[in-house]
Amino acid sequence: MTQVIRTAAELREKVAAWKRSGMLVGVVPTMGALHDGHLSLARAAREQSDRVIVTVFVNPMQFNNPADLEKYPRDEAHDLALLEAEGVDVLFAPGVDEVYPDGFATTVSITGITEPLEGAFRPGHFDGVATVCSKLFGMTQAGRAFFGEKDWQQLQVVQRLVRDLNIPVRIIGCPTIREADGLAMSSRNVRLSDAHRAIAPRLHEVMQGAAARIREGLPAEAALNDARAALAEAGFGAIDYLELRTVEGLRPAADLSEPVRMLAALWLGDVRLIDNIAV
Numbered sequence: 534m535t536q537v538i539r540t541a542a543e544l545r546e547k548v549a550a551w552k553r554s555g556m557l558v559g560v561v562p563t564m565g566a567l568h569d570g571h572l573s574l575a576r577a578a579r580e581q582s583d584r585v586i587v588t589v590f591v592n593p594m595q596f597n598n599p600a601d602l603e604k605y606p607r608d609e610a611h612d613l614a615l616l617e618a619e620g621v622d623v624l625f626a627p628g629v630d631e632v633y634p635d636g637f638a639t640t641v642s643i644t645g646i647t648e649p650l651e652g653a654f655r656p657g658h659f660d661g662v663a664t665v666c667s668k669l670f671g672m673t674q675a676g677r678a679f680f681g682e683k684d685w686q687q688l689q690v691v692q693r694l695v696r697d698l699n700i701p702v703r704i705i706g707c708p709t710i711r712e713a714d715g716l717a718m719s720s721r722n723v724r725l726s727d728a729h730r731a732i733a734p735r736l737h738e739v740m741q742g743a744a745a746r747i748r749e750g751l752p753a754e755a756a757l758n759d760a761r762a763a764l765a766e767a768g769f770g771a772i773d774y775l776e777l778r779t780v781e782g783l784r785p786a787a788d789l790s791e792p793v794r795m796l797a798a799l800w801l802g803d804v805r806l807i808d809n810i811a812v
C-alpha cells in the first residue's frame with residue numbers, strides 16, 4: 534500500500550520512525566504524470582534503499598513560462614496506481630502552500646553550471662529547481678536521491694547543491710529510458726500531436742548520427758551543423774541548443790580530448806523536447 538502524505542509534519546514523523554529502525558530512505562523527486570522513466574528511478578530507489586518516497590510536486594518556481602505551468606500534465610490517481618504497483622512506500626504530494634507558505638523568502642541560487650543551456654533559455658529555472666530540491670531534501674530527510682540523466686544539467690546542478698550546502702544525501706544518476714523508437718520518455722510527450730509524435734524520434738537518431746561522425750573524426754561543429762539542418766528538414770521548429778559539452782562542468786567542447794556529452798533542446802509545435810547522449 535502506498536501512503537499519500539501531503540504535509541511535511543506527517544512525513545517527518547513517518548521518516549523518523551523508519552530511521553529509528555535503522556532504515557535507509559530513498560527519494561525520487563518528480564513533477565508527476567509518471568511514465569517508465571520515473572518508474573525506473575523508483576525501481577533503482579527500491580533496490581538501493583529500505584524505504585522509498587516518490588515526491589510529486591509541480592513546482593511553480595521553476596517554470597519560466599506560465600503557459601507551460603498551466604498546461605503541465607497532472608493525474609494523481611494514475612500516478613498513485615503506478616507507484617502502488619512498484620511497491621513505493623510513500624507518495625509525498627504537498628500543495629503549493631505547504632512548500633511555499635506565506636512569508637517564504639529564500640532562493641537557492643547556484644552560479645556557473647546553471648548558466649548555459651537550460652539556464653540560458655529558461656531564466657530562473659535552476660533557482661527554482663535548487664530551491665525546491667533543498668526543500669524536498671529537508672522535508673524527506675532521505676539518504677539517497679535518484680535523478681534521471683535525461684535532465685543531465687539538472688543532475689549536475691543537484692550534485693553541486695548538495696556538495697556546496699553539505700546536504701547529507703547521496704545523489705544517484707540513472708540512465709535515460711526511451712520509447713522503442715528512441716524518443717526519450719517525458720511527461721510533456723503526451724502534448725505532442727500525432728504528426729509531431731511521428732517526427733520526435735528523429736532527434737535521438739540525428740544526435741546519434743552526429744556523435745558517430747564526430748567519433749570518426751569529423752570536426753564537431755561541422756557534424757552539429759549538419760545535424761541542425763537535418764532536424765529542420767525533419768520538421769522540428771526552433772533549436773534552442775545542440776551542443777557538445779564536457780561531461781563534468783558542462784564547458785563548451787570542440788573535440789573528444791576529454792569526455793563529452795551532446796545536449797539538445799528544441800521545439801516541436803509548442804512542446805519543448807530535451808535530450809542528451811554520451812559521444
Ligand SMILES: Nc1ncnc2c1ncn2[C@@H]1O[C@H](COP(=O)(O)OP(=O)(O)OP(=O)(O)O)[C@@H](O)[C@H]1O
Nearest residue numbers: 563564565570680681683684709710718719720721
Ligand atoms: N526518460 C527518462 N528516463 C530517466 N529518467 C527520467 C526520464 N524522464 C524524466 N526522468 C527523471 O525523472 C525525474 C522527474 O522528472 P520530471 O517529473 O520533470 O519528468 P519529465 O518526464 O522529465 O517531465 P518533463 O521533462 O516533461 O518535465 C527527473 O530526475 C528526470 O530526470
Ligand SMILES: CC(C)(CO)[C@@H](O)C(=O)[O-]
Nearest residue numbers: 562563564592662665684
Ligand atoms: C527535480 C524536480 C522534481 C524538481 O522540481 C524537477 O525539476 C524534475 O521533475 O526534474
Ligand code: BAL
Nearest residue numbers: 564595596658684687
Ligand atoms: N527538467 C525538469 C523539469 C522541468 O522541465 O521543469
